[in-house]
Amino acid sequence: MAIRVYNTMSRSKEELETIEPGTVKMYVCGPTVYNYIHLGNARTFLNFDMIRRYLEYSGVDVTFVQNITDVDDKIINRANVEGVPADEIAEKYRLAFEEDMEALGVKPPDIAPRATEHIAEMVEVIAVLVEKGHAYVADGDVYFDVSSFAGYGRLSGRDLSEQQVTVQFSPEMERKRDPWDFALWKAAKPGEPSWESPWGPGRPGWHIECSTMSVQYLGGGFDIHGGGLDLVFPHHENEMAQAEAYSGDRFARYWIHSGMLNIDQEKMSKSLGNIKMLREVLEEFDPDTVRMLMLGTHYRSPLSFSEMSLTEARASIERIWNCLERIESAGDNGGGGSGAGGNELTSTLERLDASFREHMDDDFNSAAALGEIFEAVREVNTFLDGAEAPPAAALQRAKQFIMEHCGALGLELEASSRIVASSTSRAKISSAGSDRGRLLSFAAEAGIEAETGEMPDEELVQLLLEARQVARESKDFTRADMIRDGLNGLGIQVEDIKRLRPE
Ligand SMILES: [Zn+2]
Secondary structure, eight states, rough: OOOEEEEEETTEEOOOOOSSSEEEEEEEOOOOOOSSOOOOHHHHHHHHHHHHHHHHTTTOOEEEEOOOBBSSSSHHHHHHTTTTTTHHHHHHHHHHHHHOOOOHOOOSSSSOOGGGGGGHHHHHHHHHHHHTTTTETTTTTEOOOOOGGGTTTTTTOOOGGOOOOOOOOHHHHHHHTTTTTTEEEEEEEEEEEOBTTTTTTTTOOHHHHHHHHHHHHOOOTSSEEEEEEGGGIIHEEEEEEEEHHHHHOOOOOOEEEEOOOEEETOOOOOOTTOOBBBBHHHHHHHHHHHHHHHTTSHHHHEEEEOHHHHHHHHHHHHHHHHHHHHHHHHHTTTSOOOTHHHHHHHHHHHHHHHHHHHHHBTTTHHHHHHHHHHHHHHOOOOOOOHOSOOOOOHHHHHHHHHHHHHHHTTTTOGGGGOOOHHHHHHHHHOHHHHHHHHHHHHHTTTTTTTTTOOOOOOOOHHHHHHHHHHHHHHTTTTHEEEEEEHHHHTOOHHHHHHHOOOO
């Protein structure tokens, strides 16, 4: 069955027909690097990671481009507040973004162009827009003339003639011919980062960055343009107007937008003070849990986040782990029998595989697809309850089914996420000075010297866990057990699970 996607442009599901069959060229708006990303941003990036992974799983060759906005008012404001240069802020949070994405298990883009490295190309596009009469210069700024582009409002479904506009008086508003016009180029203010241009020193507006870099790397009329739902207007509307006015051709074929995230039923916002950073959540929960929670809601629907929903997602991941463990130990306990029901299980899994794909082909319905994985987990558990000597082939297929379908959604089921220091004992060691001393002396005993004196407890525990992992891998079980027992003695639970990977 062909893959169908909901296209914001047509407001309907359409069959995905790409320019080149078997390949998808997609562009997703990346972060403005002025702060750590919050859970709402994380949801958008995770959703597009899921879409990309599923396309790849379906045999499609995907080229994934995601920009880094490293010059912007928000970055400049932040730099002024912190009293450091803007490029320092941008670099710091760009690296933090990469770290966060890696921690969440989001695949890095094939190309991650930075705005500041493409200024010349943007200047060129702006110059053509001015030349074609789609843009005008005013006091060193350049604005896009919305009235010059007939299709303006098509993507967001706005008819500007009927739209009320509330404008705040500003010098910028004074320079615009129409309040809907938007900046392509902003004249430099003292102390701001700036580049040379035919209109004087300045910097590009945000929208022109995406129009320029997407077409530069993917070609005009590329397949999928994505981003958060909050970007439809004005960002994507403006990107499209600029790009199509520039080339005279269609910009992107399919527009995909990821839904918003609410915290405890409320919109996440600065004024409500309920902004949750991804980092905070990943300190307490493993990435598969966060992903499980997010995939449990269709990517276009609003997602309601709460601590409780994370705990439930964690329990779902545990259910999968427990089933995999049961399969492993059934195999260890002989397996190889001709136990009845093996063929039946295998054909049930074939049926579930087909429905998994049907759900995902239908506009990436990850929530329904997860339902098929849990159905498989139930079937496998029932099979194991009833089979004394389950046949090896059926066990192998069961394990492979779970690993493969979880993998297609980006659930990694990494053993390391199961080696957890329980949060209660962690709290205990960090609050009690005497335990800190015991932890340090135990680390020294285990031969971990480094700069442990300065290191926070969590990192030290992590180092010990890594040392234990190294010992296990080199089959030095005496040392591995010594580290585990030592940690247990300090009130830190160490839980193990076999590494389960599809063969
Ligand atoms: Zn963009």
